[in-house]
Amino acid sequence: MEGGAAEADASAFRECLSLSWKNPYVLRLAFSAAIGGLLFGYDTGVISGALLYIRDDFKAVDRKTWLQEAIVSVALAGAIIGASVGGYINDQFGRRKGIIFADTLFFIGSVIMAAATNPTILLIGRVFVGFGVGMASMASPLYISEASPTRVRGALVSLNGFLITGGQFLSYLINLAFTNAPGTWRWMLGVAAAPALIQIILMFMLPESPRWLYRKGKEEEAKHILRKIYPPEDVEDEINTLKESVEMEINETTSASDKISIIKLLKTKTVRRGLYAGMGLQIFQQFVGINTVMYYSPTIVQLAGYASNRVALLLSLVIAGINAFGSIMSIYFIDKTGRKKLLLYSLFGVIVSLVILTVVFHETTTHSPKVSSIETSHFNNTCPDYKIAFNPSEWDCMKCLKASPQCGFCASASNKVNLFFLIE
Template sequence: MNDRYGRRSAILVADFLFFIGAVIMASAPNPALLIVGRVFVGLGVGMASMTAPLYISEASPAKIRGALVSTNGFLITGGQFLSYLINLAFTKAPGTWRWMLGVAGIPALLQFILMLLLPESPRWLFRKGREEEAKAILRKIYPANEVEREIQDLKESIESEVEETGSSEKINMMKLLKTKTVRRGLIAGVGLQVFQQFVGINTVMYYSPTIVQLAGFASNRTALLLSLVTAGLNACGSVVSIYFIDRTGRKKLLVISLLGVIISLGLLSAVFHETSSHSPLVSPAATSQFANYTCPDYGSAKNAASWDCMKCLKASSPDCGFCASSADKMFPGACLISNDTVKDTCHADDRQWYTRGCPSKYGWLALIGLALYIIFFSPGMGTVPWIVNSEIYPLRFRGVCGGMAATANWISNLIVAQSFLSLTQAIGTSWTFLIFGVISVGALFFVLIYVPETKGLPIEEVEQMLEHRVLQFKFWQKSSSTSAKNQAV
């Protein structure tokens, strides 16, 4: 749709899908229709996630292109924070979830109306032969002393594409992958999108309340409020990206971001290892106070004296919980069946009830680790992959390549989100974060080797750079022939 009908049209369709999906979800009489609404919203998310940064990139001057695409990232993360607040506000309203889901139709409708007032991407118009429309838009975007050069560069880029591929709009995927500039761009762009997810960001965003509970905070409300802090830090990190992206460059920001992510994941892994290996013991005396609710696995265990909180929570027939000591949560407690009646009974004795994580002296360190993770991830790995993907591909292939990268991102998102809780149950939270840390090290080497620097370059020059550069270990370097040409110029 981006290549055939234009960026603006694709965003309008995405807004329409958002709005229809929100209305269907809010009015759904059964789960089946709720899922139908989610499908519409999912299609809208997928289209908007790659089209919005692409549109912004193609309608922005090179000097501030990174900052404007980063602003898109800030508004996404800021919107996530706002959605937490809105959901919190609706928790006590009648028809709670209908309001939560239905209110999403308002920004979709607003953006649809406002998009009608905006022009199409000038680069897409140029590619379609509508040069006068494109020139009129470019003259509004660029200063008078730069606009003619931009028009000339864009014209030369289009002419060379047509000369190479002809005027046919049909894209040959095999030829696309054999084209050096496209192949190099796809390696960098798709790789960044995959690593963005596999360093674990959406486990933190989706499951931050769960992670807080795994760190030893028993209260659901406390966990939800602390997840608000996570969402707020994510939005603040996007502001940092807006400031630094066109000053330090894309690659340096990615390297700094990944170094911080590796340190943060190492800290989280160490904290959860300490939490699981030093959890409070299960006391027969404390458990006997709740004789009717004793966890069956504990009651029938031959080595019950070795049981601690973590072993209690891993019992599965049925699920069991840990009722902490009223004197000190780190003292031995009771291992009981997990249900609402037992939970209320435990709370009645001024005890804390744990079903996900165990009491820990190091819970505050886990919060610091989560905060550091978001602070480092958001300005670099959070926004830069979308920026790079909006500027690294030749114009003719920008829509389809951006779509491939966005698809890789969402598939990776699905894999990580669906596997996180299973991994924590199978190998423990500590090892799960350690795996993300190892992947982050791989991501760092990938950035050093495969990702070029596009800071301040007109989009047409990015294509030339990919064409003439040769791959060297650690960095992209200009080939000798290109250096000679540049010296001659």
């Protein structure tokens, strides 16, 4: 990346804030591109609340847990495909067009989901949304990094991460707003089409990444954009740095004697270590459990004893709010403490949280109350598997919950406000 690494100090964050009056054009570029992160976060959060109402409308989804899991996970499968082809689209057609294409897919998917008449159509819409999310996850941060001043690049790229968590928080607010509206989940899923359309309009009004333009031989266009991004005294230095960086990249990829290959890169120690660190972080952060919490947060809350859909969404909103607050803190500290320290502090917090969750879940399971036929009969024998079990005396509440999604709690079918635990 041209410009190199910026010095990590507190003034970088203040400089980022000062752009609102010094150079709002830069913030406009960053925020417009970061809407892709908002779409990602919104989809992550909204499906968790919408799923509660989808189960009410489509009985097949309520009866089959694998169908619930498919509705959630098929978007992730689409995102994998979208991300894999996103790099090619970004390089061939530009970062701006890549974002617009991703938004178009997301918009189509949102409309399909909102109009779905059966689970199959809903799944198709989720696939389109996944394609869009995957492509945007590649294009948005890349566009921001290549269109941001070097000194505040870290903070501006962090906007994409902040809007991911902000989108999750917004999704729970939207879910709450439509809990009593006709169509409930259709509105929840369909509203996502609005920010996708807004970003399409904004990106049509913005230029292409200066680095991509320079790479494609459109030097004058690239220089024109750089003059709008950097202060006059820094423009020439940035133009020369960009020129040298792109020329070096072109020479390395076209030279027959020094052609870059995967094998050659892996043989280079610094490149190999950087690849391990980058890919390792991306892979292992998916296994810490936060995605499960965000996708199934209201369902987990209900299994904990809060049967009301509205209460479950309210409590999930707290989780999303804390998540978004953490992103705000990272924007401030990323250029103050540096990437490595911030990462180590975050990983320590993740480890502590996972240990606490493990202990709590283990204690809940091992101390689960036994099930008795007398207490079960008070709730109309809502655990059918218990009635036909060979060893009902060994059953506890956790086993009931695993046996059937109908077991565990009883609530009013109309509003799920009255909560009673299966066993006292």
